[in-house]
Amino acid sequence: MTSTKAFTTERTQAVFEAACAFAGLDVTGAQRVRFGxxxxxxxxxxxxxxxxGRSIPAATKEVLVAGWLAENQFPAATVLDGNEQPFVEDGLPVTFWNCLEEDDTPxxxxxxxxxxxxxxxxPHPTDFRLPTFSPMPKVEPRLQALKGKxxxxDLDFLRERYEELSERFQELEFPLPAGPVHGDAHPGNVMRSxxxxxxxxxxxDFAYGPREWDAAVLSVRHQAFGWASEAEYDSYTAAYGFDPIGWPGFPVLRATRELNMTMWLSQTVDESTEVKAEVEKRISDLRDDQAPRHWKVF
Structure with missing residues (x-):
C-alpha cells in the first residue's frame, strides 16, 4: 500500500516528528540527510x-531483510530495538535504524x-518470502505523478520506452542462478565503518530474481557514464566473478537502468531548477542510444 497524497518535505517532516514522539526520540537538532x-x-x-518511506510493504520487507542479514552475520544496517516496525503515520511507514558511524574513504x-x-x-531466507523481482516497478506510478509537470x-516517449523495455526484459536468458538480490546495489548504498x-x-528493493541485475550496476556506471575506469572495472569483475558487459542481454539491462535512474530523479522535479534541468537532459539523451551520458550524480 502506497499513500496517494504528495510526498513532500513538509509532510515527511511532520511524519518524522510524530513518529519520533511516539518512539520517545528527541528530534531537536535532527538533520534530514536525504530526500528522494x-x-x-x-x-x-x-x-x-x-x-x-512511501510504501508500507517495502518498509515491512526492509525490517525482515535486516533481520535475515543479521542472522547470517552479514555486515549491514540494523533496526533499532524497541517498538514494532514499521510505524505508520499519515499513511507513510517509518522505520528506525541504528546509526552507523561512517569513514568517508571511498x-x-x-x-x-x-x-x-x-x-x-x-543462503536464502526461510522465514519470509521475498517478492519476485520486477525491473521497473515504480515507473508506472511515477509517470502518473508527472502528469502536468x-x-x-516526453511522457508519451517515457511510456513507450517503458513498454518496449518491459517486453525485451521478459525475453532475456540469464546465465547466473536466480536468488535474493538487493535491487539497488551501488556504492552509495554501502557505508564504511x-x-x-x-x-x-x-x-x-530486495527481491528474488536475476543476480545480473545487481552485478550490472557498476557495468552501467563504467560503460555508459565513465564513472569507473578500465582498471577499476577490471578489479570489480575480478572480485565479483562475472562481467555483465560480455553478456548479450546487457544492453537491455543498461537501458532499463537508465530509465529507472531518470524516473527516480523525476520524483523531485519540483524541488529545484537543477533537478528539472537534469531530468529534461536525461529524457533527451534516452531518445538517442548513442548519445554520451554526461549525467550528474544526485
Whole structure:
C-alpha cells in the first residue's frame, strides 16, 4: 500500500516528528540527510537514523531483510530495538535504524564487487518470502505523478520506452542462478565503518530474481557514464566473478537502468531548477542510444 497524497518535505517532516514522539526520540537538532524515494533523518545525538518511506510493504520487507542479514552475520544496517516496525503515520511507514558511524574513504570497485559476491552467496531466507523481482516497478506510478509537470510528448516517449523495455526484459536468458538480490546495489548504498568494515544499507528493493541485475550496476556506471575506469572495472569483475558487459542481454539491462535512474530523479522535479534541468537532459539523451551520458550524480 502506497499513500496517494504528495510526498513532500513538509509532510515527511511532520511524519518524522510524530513518529519520533511516539518512539520517545528527541528530534531537536535532527538533520534530514536525504530526500528522494525516502526522507531520511539523523538524530542529533547519533542514536538513530529514521526513514520515512512511501510504501508500507517495502518498509515491512526492509525490517525482515535486516533481520535475515543479521542472522547470517552479514555486515549491514540494523533496526533499532524497541517498538514494532514499521510505524505508520499519515499513511507513510517509518522505520528506525541504528546509526552507523561512517569513514568517508571511498568504496573501491574491488571492495564493492567482493561485498556483492558475498551477498549473493548467502543462503536464502526461510522465514519470509521475498517478492519476485520486477525491473521497473515504480515507473508506472511515477509517470502518473508527472502528469502536468513534464510535456506530454516526453511522457508519451517515457511510456513507450517503458513498454518496449518491459517486453525485451521478459525475453532475456540469464546465465547466473536466480536468488535474493538487493535491487539497488551501488556504492552509495554501502557505508564504511571507522574500522574499515563495509555495511550494506537500503533494503526496500530486495527481491528474488536475476543476480545480473545487481552485478550490472557498476557495468552501467563504467560503460555508459565513465564513472569507473578500465582498471577499476577490471578489479570489480575480478572480485565479483562475472562481467555483465560480455553478456548479450546487457544492453537491455543498461537501458532499463537508465530509465529507472531518470524516473527516480523525476520524483523531485519540483524541488529545484537543477533537478528539472537534469531530468529534461536525461529524457533527451534516452531518445538517442548513442548519445554520451554526461549525467550528474544526485
Amino acid at each position: 524515494e525516502n526522507a531520511i533523518y539523523r538524530l542529533a545525538d547519533g542514536s538513530a537514523v529514521v526513514r520515512v 568504496i573501491t570497485p574491488a571492495e564493492f564487487g567482493k561485498l556483492l559476491h558475498d551477498l549473493h552467496a548467502l 513534464l510535456p506530454e510528448a 571507522p574500522d574499515g568494515t563495509l555495511n550494506l544499507i537500503d533494503f526496500e
